[in-house]
Amino acid sequence: MSSCRPSHVTVVGLGADGWAGLPEPARARVRSAAVLVGGRRHLDLVPEVDGQQREPWPSPLRAGLVELMARHAGAPLVVLASGDPFVSGIGTTLAEVFGADVTEVLPAVSSVSLARARMRWSAESTQVVSLVGRDPHAVLRHLAPAHRLLVLSSDESTPGDVAALLVATGYGDTRMTVLGDLGSADESCVEGTAATWTASSRPVSRLNVVALDLRGPVVGSWATGLRDEDFEHDGQLTKRDLRASALARLAPQPGQLLWDVGAGAGSVSIEWMRAHPTCTAVAVEADPDRAARIGRNAASLGVPTLRVVPGRAPEAFDELPDPDAVFVGGGATRRGVVSGSLARLAPGGRLVVHGVTLETETLLARLYAEHGGELTRIAVEHAAPIGGFTGWTPARTVTQWAVTS
Numbered sequence: 077m078s079s080c081r082p083s084h085v086t087v088v089g090l091g092a093d094g095w096a097g098l099p100e101p102a103r104a105r106v107r108s109a110a111v112l113v114g115g116r117r118h119l120d121l122v123p124e125v126d127g128q129q130r131e132p133w134p135s136p137l138r139a140g141l142v143e144l145m146a147r148h149a150g151a152p153l154v155v156l157a158s159g160d161p162f163v164s165g166i167g168t169t170l171a172e173v174f175g176a177d178v179t180e181v182l183p184a185v186s187s188v189s190l191a192r193a194r195m196r197w198s199a200e201s202t203q204v205v206s207l208v209g210r211d212p213h214a215v216l217r218h219l220a221p222a223h224r225l226l227v228l229s230s231d232e233s234t235p236g237d238v239a240a241l242l243v244a245t246g247y248g249d250t251r252m253t254v255l256g257d258l259g260s261a262d263e264s265c266v267e268g269t270a271a272t273w274t275a276s277s278r279p280v281s282r283l284n285v286v287a288l289d290l291r292g293p294v295v296g297s298w299a300t301g302l303r304d305e306d307f308e309h310d311g312q313l314t315k316r317d318l319r320a321s322a323l324a325r326l327a328p329q330p331g332q333l334l335w336d337v338g339a340g341a342g343s344v345s346i347e348w349m350r351a352h353p354t355c356t357a358v359a360v361e362a363d364p365d366r367a368a369r370i371g372r373n374a375a376s377l378g379v380p381t382l383r384v385v386p387g388r389a390p391e392a393f394d395e396l397p398d399p400d401a402v403f404v405g406g407g408a409t410r411r412g413v414v415s416g417s418l419a420r421l422a423p424g425g426r427l428v429v430h431g432v433t434l435e436t437e438t439l440l441a442r443l444y445a446e447h448g449g450e451l452t453r454i455a456v457e458h459a460a461p462i463g464g465f466t467g468w469t470p471a472r473t474v475t476q477w478a479v480t481s
Contacts, residue, residue, distance in 0.1 A: 084153070085145075087166065087182070088182050089161050089183040089184035090159070090184055091185060095122050109152050111130075112125075112156065113133070113153065113154070114133070114155060138173055141170070159185060159187050160185070160189075185259065190255075191285040195255075195287050197224055197287070202224045202225070203224065204225075205226070208230050212234065212241060215227060215242075216245060219295050220294070221293070228285060229285060232279075239271075242292070245295055246292045248269065249271065250292065251288070253287040254285075255284060264280070300319065300320045302316070308341065309340065309369065310341075314340065314343050321452075323347055325476075326344075326348065327426055330355065331352075334355070334402070337360050337389045338389065339360060339361045339384075341366070341370060342361075346373060348401075358385055359382060367384050370382070388407075389404075390410070390411075390413050399417075399421060401426045402427045403429075404417060404428070414427075414439070418447075424480065427477075427481070429443075429478075431475045449479030449480070450477070451477050452476045453475050454473065455470065455473045457469060
């Protein structure tokens with residue numbers, strides 16, 4: 077074990093009732109700790125112990141944790157957390173930074189469990205969305221009629237922010253229940269709809285969970301192929317049918333990273349991230365107006381953490397982490413774009429390239445001959461008025477090459 081890792085760390089979950097709600101084994105761990113680490117609020121909830129050193133969370137957190145743990149290597153160390161430390165909590169961060177083998181966790185009942193109990197909602201019928209330190213637009217990814225969400229709030233402003241977003245997207249009839257200080261003597265419950273919430277100023281606890289019983293229209297598919305009009309664009313957009321075909325071959329997987337090269341409106345990377353909450357993506361776009369537009373599209377479609385890199389491929393690749401999948405929607409004939417993408421793909425990674433010009437089609441035919449994969453020509457026609465009649469209007473035929481590394 078390296079010296080920067082703690083020899084032993086115990087993470088103790090605290091409920092809103094603090095020390096009073098801790099079982100004796102957890103109290104004993106806290107009392108015996110040489111070093112007690114936690115937020116100011118948590119440290120104030122437990123009694124002082126002679127000779128015990130107390131450390132508030134460092135900032136920035138991850139880098140500061142390594143330094144803090146190195147200073148106290150070998151000392152019995154206890155970390156205080158809220159409720160279940162692995163529900164949007166510090167337990168996850170500690171396990172990622174130091175490894176699960178050096179961390180023992182004594183959880184309390186989580187705010188999620190308490191909220192479900194107050195609402196009488198089963199775990200199977202409820203989805204949890206954390207907005208702790210996150211952009212509230214993330215809730216928009218989960219909109220669906222009669223869907224139930226438990227939103228972990230960042231602070232007392234979160235319910236109002238969420239209500240405003242719901243109203244703006246046609247979900248003003250959503251039933252909102254704001255549960256404050258769950259598990260404490262000061263527990264509170266404030267109810268209303270998103271529409272009435274935005275029309276009034278309702279004081280709520282800083283520590284709250286928002287239960288949403290969603291009421292509104294179908295605003296987006298949970299499968300690939302959102303409507304083209306769901307995206308703000310200037311014509312540089314991978315259209316719906318082509319996008320669905322590309323994403324079927326890109327095959328989004330939990331926790332994997334996509335490069336969306338020549339991203340245009342960002343439609344492919346946005347739908348990749350909507351496929352699963354842990355999917356991540358980087359949209360590479362040289363045009364500054366389009367790059368800004370991608371950010372707006374990502375927020376409005378519920379994936380505000382999409383990373384937009386203003387720059388031109390392949391030069392922009394240098395600072396990016398290796399991808400699990402790459403989509404090249406434009407610029408395939410530029411030297412190094414396709415070869416650079418293939419070189420950086422993780423084993424088992426997927427590359428999909430679209431082309432509409434003869435030059436790109438020639439390139440893709442050669443790449444298919446060299447690397448194999450799947451070469452497809454996709455022609456889409458839409459019914460449209462022709463005078464007083466209706467006829468077929470063809471879009472440009474697209475050549476699609478898909479290959480797995």
